Amino acid sequence: MVLSPPTWSDPAAQARATHGEQIAPIEGVPGQVEIRRENGQREVFCGLTSIVWLHRRMPDAFFLVVGSRTCAHLVQSAAGVMIFAEPRFGTAILGERDLAGLADANEELDRLVGDLLERRPEIRTLFLVGSCPSEVIKLDLAKAAERLTHRHRGRVRVLNYSGSGIETTFTQGEDQALMALLPLMPASDEGQLLIVGTLADAVEDRFMALFARMGLPVVRSLPPRRSTELPPVGKGTRVLLAQPFLSATARALVHRGAQLIEAPYPFGVEGSAAWMAAAAAAFSIPAETVAAVLDPLVERGKRALAPHRERLAGKRLFLLPDSQMEIPLARFLSRECGMELVEVGVPYLDRQLMATELALLPPGTTICEGQDVERQLERVRSERPDLVVCGLGLANPLEAEGIATKWSIELVFSPIHGCDQAGDLAELFARPLSRRGLLTFG
Ligand code: SF4
Numbered sequence: 001m002v003l004s005p006p007t008w009s010d011p012a013a014q015a016r017a018t019h020g021e022q023i024a025p026i027e028g029v030p031g032q033v034e035i036r037r038e039n040g041q042r043e044v045f046c047g048l049t050s051i052v053w054l055h056r057r058m059p060d061a062f063f064l065v066v067g068s069r070t071c072a073h074l075v076q077s078a079a080g081v082m083i084f085a086e087p088r089f090g091t092a093i094l095g096e097r098d099l100a101g102l103a104d105a106n107e108e109l110d111r112l113v114g115d116l117l118e119r120r121p122e123i124r125t126l127f128l129v130g131s132c133p134s135e136v137i138k139l140d141l142a143k144a145a146e147r148l149t150h151r152h153r154g155r156v157r158v159l160n161y162s163g164s165g166i167e168t169t170f171t172q173g174e175d176q177a178l179m180a181l182l183p184l185m186p187a188s189d190e191g192q193l194l195i196v197g198t199l200a201d202a203v204e205d206r207f208m209a210l211f212a213r214m215g216l217p218v219v220r221s222l223p224p225r226r227s228t229e230l231p232p233v234g235k236g237t238r239v240l241l242a243q244p245f246l247s248a249t250a251r252a253l254v255h256r257g258a259q260l261i262e263a264p265y266p267f268g269v270e271g272s273a274a275w276m277a278a279a280a281a282a283f284s285i286p287a288e289t290v291a292a293v294l295d296p297l298v299e300r301g302k303r304a305l306a307p308h309r310e311r312l313a314g315k316r317l318f319l320l321p322d323s324q325m326e327i328p329l330a331r332f333l334s335r336e337c338g339m340e341l342v343e344v345g346v347p348y349l350d351r352q353l354m355a356t357e358l359a360l361l362p363p364g365t366t367i368c369e370g371q372d373v374e375r376q377l378e379r380v381r382s383e384r385p386d387l388v389v390c391g392l393g394l395a396n397p398l399e400a401e402g403i404a405t406k407w408s409i410e411l412v413f414s415p416i417h418g419c420d421q422a423g424d425l426a427e428l429f430a431r432p433l434s435r436r437g438l439l440t441f442g
Contacts, residue, residue: 033358033365035349040372043393044322044347045409046165047173048075048129053413054177054223057198060124061227064116065163066109066141067131105139106147113148113158123156125227127177130162137164157184157228169347171245171324171412174198178222178249181230185222187256188232192218193279194258196250197243200415201225207266207276207418213293214280222249233258238282240275242266242417244357245324247350264356266417267325268332268426269301273419274356297419304423305336311430313338315386318379321345321371322391322408329389329411331360337426341365342385345376387433404432 048071051063065071109128117123126148128141141160148158161176162168168176174197193216195207204221211219220231237258241250244265254260263278264271273294280290317339319326326346333339341362349369351358358367368376373394380388380403388398388405395405406429416425 032363033361033367036366036368038368038370038372038375040370041374042169042347042371043320043373043391044371045170045391046074046132047163047168047170047176048131048165049163049170049409050173050177051075051129051163053198054174057223058125058225058227060122061127062116062120062123062125063127063129064113065129065131066136066139067129068133068136071131071133105135106144109139109144110148110151113152117152117156126156126158127180128158128160129173130160130164132164132166159184169322169324170409171243174243175246175248178246179252181223181227182233182249182252182256185230185256186232187234189234189236189257190218190232191236191283192220192231192238193283194220194222194231194233194237194239194253196222196239196241196253197246198223199242199417203415203417203421206420210276210293210297211279214276214285214290216280216283216285238279240279240282241353243325244328244350244353247353250353262356264331264360265325265328267328267422268336269298269305269419269422270336271328271332272301272417272422273298294419301419301422305426308423308426308430309337311433312426314340315433316340316342316383317429318342318383318385318388319344320376320380320388320390320394320408321347321368322389323412324348325408325411326389327354327357327361327367330365331357332422332425333429334362334365335360336422337429339387339429342383343368343376343379345369345371347371387429389429404435406432 048065048067051065052075055061055063065075113126128145130136130141145158145160152158159180161180163173163176178196193211195204199207199221208219222231224230233253233256235257237253238261239250239253239258240261240263242265250260261278261282263275266272266275276294277290312333317330317333319330324347326344330341330344334341343366345368347370349367377394380398381401384403386404388403389408390398390405392407392409395407398405410428414428415421416428
């Protein structure tokens with residue numbers, strides 16, 4: 001099934017604009033879920049964090065964070081922990097400059113980019129990534145990108161986007177980076193399936209092979225592995241979102257003529273099979289061809305899930321808002337692993353991109369959009385769930401209080417998409433429970 005062009009306004013702004021707490025039925029899903037909205041202090045990484053997986057995806061791109069020492073520490077420590085490679089990001093520290101010093105700041109940025117390009121001739125796309133400090137906000141990075149593209153024409157393309165914590169949560173950084181690439185995508189009405197959202201290379205290869213076996217003619221990805229080989233977009237493009245946090249990119253692709261394929265996200269056996277089947281249906285692939293490819297995968301996936309389901313079934317789960325992947329994960333953990341959902345937090349709720357997922361949640365599920373961290377922690381303490389999925393900053397204090405936690409950021413870095421990965425995905429949630437069991441009874 002194909003969605004009509006979306007009409008939602010900026011969901012993050014929508015989330016920020018809501019006040020206090022209220023319960024409301026969700027449009028189009030009567031009585032299925034309850035939505036609670038909160039607006040208070042948030043505990044979420046900023047969009048700079050997404051550089052960690054984006055630079056791995058596009059090795060010929062470089063991410064230059066224009067920010068403070070705090071930004072440098074965040075990116076370097078996140079990347080230092082998560083990857084073992086020569087970094088393809090840097091930080092231009094432009095603190096302590098006032099408006100009067102802007103000319104100097106621009107000069108300094110130009111000099112830094114010149115030095116960088118001389119040292120790193122392999123860079124084909126350079127992203128200037130904005131951040132929160134007021135000195136950076138005063139800089140016009142779009143103009144700087146234009147100026148630098150002109151200066152280094154034929155050598156590198158310079159783009160810009162914001163990873164600022166004021167505007168983005170950590171997965172929204174990818175949405176912003178893709179939005180920066182979008183104007184460079186050529187126009188073409190050629191029929192194609194466009195998978196949108198970063199996947200681990202091995203997982204993507206597997207999906208490509210499966211779609212080829214189903215007979216899909218042309219399948220491409222955004223972001224591509226080479227930053228300069230951008231896929232085209234136009235009326236023949238059917239967009240299949242691999243990640244649930246790409247609202248702005250999805251809207252912009254539809255604006256360029258593409259159609260969104262309505263499907264759950266490819267987490268777990270059920271979600272992944274439905275995701276692939278929806279793509280095949282958009283290209284009128286016969287049901288028996290799809291079944292011949294998917295049935296063995298589904299069977300194998302269910303077998304791999306079974307031992308983890310035994311560990312997880314009946315356990316109470318509380319998801320705090322962080323990665324924007326909470327709703328699809330809650331659907332997987334409740335339907336396929338038998339977990340009981342206490343509360344599902346989400347940084348913002350994009351009703352259109354989540355419609356299929358919401359319809360699959362157990363009746364009465366409580367969704368909390370936005371965050372007031374102290375109130376959420378109070379509810380965690382009074383509910384005493386068996387497992388809390390949360391950001392790094394909240395995990396340690398909760399563990400110290402005897403509550404098992406799972407870091408949501410790990411889910412963005414792990415290859416968890418597809419029927420083949422369902423067992424591994426369930427194991428990521430079973431492991432903290434087993435560890436706590438050992439600590440308690442060992
Ligand atoms: Fe930099 Fe702002 Fe992110 Fe802090 S929240 S690391 S200041 S962009």
